[in-house]
Amino acid sequence: MLDLQKMSYFMAVVEQNFNLSKAAQSLFISQPALSNAIHAIEKEEELTLFVRSNGRYTGLTPCGKYLYGECKFLFRKYNQILEQARRIESDDSETVTIAAPPFLLRSYAAAILLALKDRFPQVEFLFREADEAGLKRGLLKGHFDIGLITEPNDYRSAGLFVVTIDQGRFMAVLENNHPLAGREILEWREIVPYPLAIPGPHFPTYDLIVNSIRSRGLKPKIGIATSGWDFQVSCLLKTDYISLMPEIVRNYFTKEMDEQLKMLPVNHPIAWRVAYCENNHIRKTRTMQEIRAAILAMYNIQCPEN
Template identity: 30%
Template sequence: MDILQLKYFIAIVENDLNLSLASKKLHLSQPALSKYILKFEEEENLKLFDRKNGRLSGLTFAGENFYNNAKVVVENHTNMLSELREQSKKITGTVRIGIPPLILTVLFTEIMAQLIINNPTISFVIIEQGAYELKKLLFLGEIDFAVILAPTELSPLLFEETLISRDELTLFMSVNNPLSELEKVTWYDLKKSNLAIFNENFMIHHLLKKKFESLKISPVISLTSGSWDFLLEVTRTSDFITILPSPVHWHFNFDDVIEVPVRDPISWKVLLTNPIKSHYSRLELYTKESIISYFNERKNIVPMEEWKV
């Protein structure tokens, strides 16, 4: 069983042996997760789980020991990788930050430039994905930080979350759209509208769906995309309405697209998330502190060699 499979095993235990819940959080199919466990039990000729009526009901004695040891191995593996990335004589290293494309453009353009310019020997790797993929990468330890929207549904026992920005979702539409004449739009005004929204890989999609369900309305979702600039562009020559964070209005120059607030808006809360660990590298601490200070205290980024914990 490799490190990845150890993480799968730990996930099953920490989700109360609920394979369905664990598979969703891992973004892995339930049959594939079951197969990993069965294969290991067969190869090692031991039982990790007690079963009742075909379902996992508890850990065997061997399973309990294996779980405790697996946590130690995964923690040591994480620390080993962190130490490998630690600074040597020169400050070097790599930080992997997962950021959805919209948040990257709207919030992180300036701060990423400052981090890179002030730290030329450090590699800041940006992974652009939707929230669901980023949560999977974060859980598997393939990125150091993820910038995602609340609610994250991440376990507070395993991950830290820090609020770094807060705004609200608003409507963007053609100036020729009848709703553009309103000072504020209600959600019920959208019942017969054609919407162009983010696809299912992005948290905004699910926040909107939840809002529509709570109000028992079913707007026509005519188009979904992972590209926020495409969603804006498509409103220019159609009656489509897109729903995006208000700060987007600073990032386009269309005279024929207008922003219209909505009553009882959906909050857009941006969080910096990272795994809870017993050991953090100096580079990880620097990156986290720099991002939080930049957003919450409006402090400019200082080079890591000048930074004090």
């Protein structure tokens, strides 16, 4: 079996430019012992790892190149496992799980991680996708530490701590050749005759859009409801579909999207609000309290007393 020790022998030969003498010195073993170990690996595993010339190693075979890459990956993972185990042993580590619907993760996770990773080096931040119901359930059961969700939602009535951290407006997104593409601002009565591409019904944005249109005495024409905003965008190409998306989506448009699509404002737009949420009934560590304060400070919000 190719264990970690044998892998280290193989990697040492490669990293010492196939010089067995130097590789043996780096491993604190004799050159004959290393040579025998390499031969044993190739024989036991029925692999030819090295290119040989006049009895000397001069390079790696395709099989050897593949194995070397995988060995490096495994050793990195091994070191990460040990490092995490040592942190756990010293009681100096903490894992914080942040969950949100896919689009919110894409929009906010990177900024949050960038702001927190240097300040909390002992914390491992895990990010998980969840719809509205799954996020609420995960927070209530303690599976998630922090959630990001759009408003309105019923989280406050469920006993969760909720605070709005960001807001904007929904815009209409359509293809350049769409009949409404020449307008500077759209009215809702102009939008509803066309099929809409919006998030699926298990996301709060679906109810937000549908109820907002109905509150204006209009009937939405749902063409497609899906979880991925990028799929919504793809449905607009060469069709008369209209998508309603937060203005922040524009930051993630590809060059092709910029060239083929228009994002137009809507008169009396639907408000876009993003909320930070957590379960205050679960006891928080000092680190978790500091993380909450740091995230809220990113959006100029003073952390309330626990």
